[in-house]
Amino acid sequence: MRLTPRKEEVEAVKALLEDPTFESADHMAKAVIKEVGEILQMRDWVALVHTWKDGSRGLNWAPFGNAAEAEAFAKKLSIGGTGRLVKLYAPGVMLANVDGKKGWKGYCFHLECGHAPFTHSSAGTSRGACQIPTCPCDKFRAS
Ligand SMILES: [Zn+2]
Ligand SMILES: [Zn+2]
Numbered sequence: 001m002r003l004t005p006r007k008e009e010v011e012a013v014k015a016l017l018e019d020p021t022f023e024s025a026d027h028m029a030k031a032v033i034k035e036v037g038e039i040l041q042m043r044d045w046v047a048l049v050h051t052w053k054d055g056s057r058g059l060n061w062a063p064f065g066n067a068a069e070a071e072a073f074a075k076k077l078s079i080g081g082t083g084r085l086v087k088l089y090a091p092g093v094m095l096a097n098v099d100g101k102k103g104w105k106g107y108c109f110h111l112e113c114g115h116a117p118f119t120h121s122s123a124g125t126s127r128g129a130c131q132i133p134t135c136p137c138d139k140f141r142a143s
Contacts, residue, residue, distance in 0.1 A: 001040075002065035008105045009039045041092030042104070046070045052081040062088060098132070113137035 012035055022028040040063075048070045050058030058081050064070035067085050074083045092101075100114030101107045107114050113130050120130050120140040130137035 001063060002069045003043070006105075008103075012039060038092060042090050042096070042101070043092075044090050045088040047086045047088050048074055048083050049086050050079075050081055050083045058083075100132075100135070108137060109141040109143050110137040110139070113141075 013032060016022075016028065016031050016035055019028070019031075022031070043065075045063030045065070046067055046069070047060060047062035048064065049060050052058045059079075061070075061073065064073065070085055096104065096107060096114070097116040097119065102111075102114035103109065104114065107116060108120065108130065110130070113132075113135050115130050115132050115135060115137070117140060119132050119135075120137070121127055128139040130140070
């Protein structure tokens with residue numbers, strides 16, 4: 001899983017590492033792993049979908065950070081058959097559009113919002129306000 005850490009990902013993990021309220025290293029480690037899991041759900045991945053030489057459904061692998069990584073893996077593998085790459089979209093991004101992602105780059109920084117830009121109205125008197133029914137956000141905040 002080849003990836004370049006992004007600024008907001010580093011910030012999220014750093015906040016946990018610098019949190020003095022953890023009772024033990026175990027608690028902190030668990031929190032970090034959960035956070036990283038959530039972070040990785042915010043990324044798109046590539047899957048390698050394999051077909052055996054006789055045309056039957058083969059073995060599939062994922063996630064890869066990009067097409068080059070998946071192709072390098074396929075070359076090392078040499079089990080025959082053919083492979084193709086499939087893009088996997090981030091479920092976290094999809095959920096964050098609905099549930100919100102507070103303090104996350106690209107999402108609204110309004111304290112109670114955290115929704116995607118497109119949930120904010122561009123029409124008339126409600127211009128800028130978030131359209132998610134339960135959200136009190138009145139204006140999209142970029143940061
Ligand atoms: Zn909102
Ligand atoms: Zn908002």
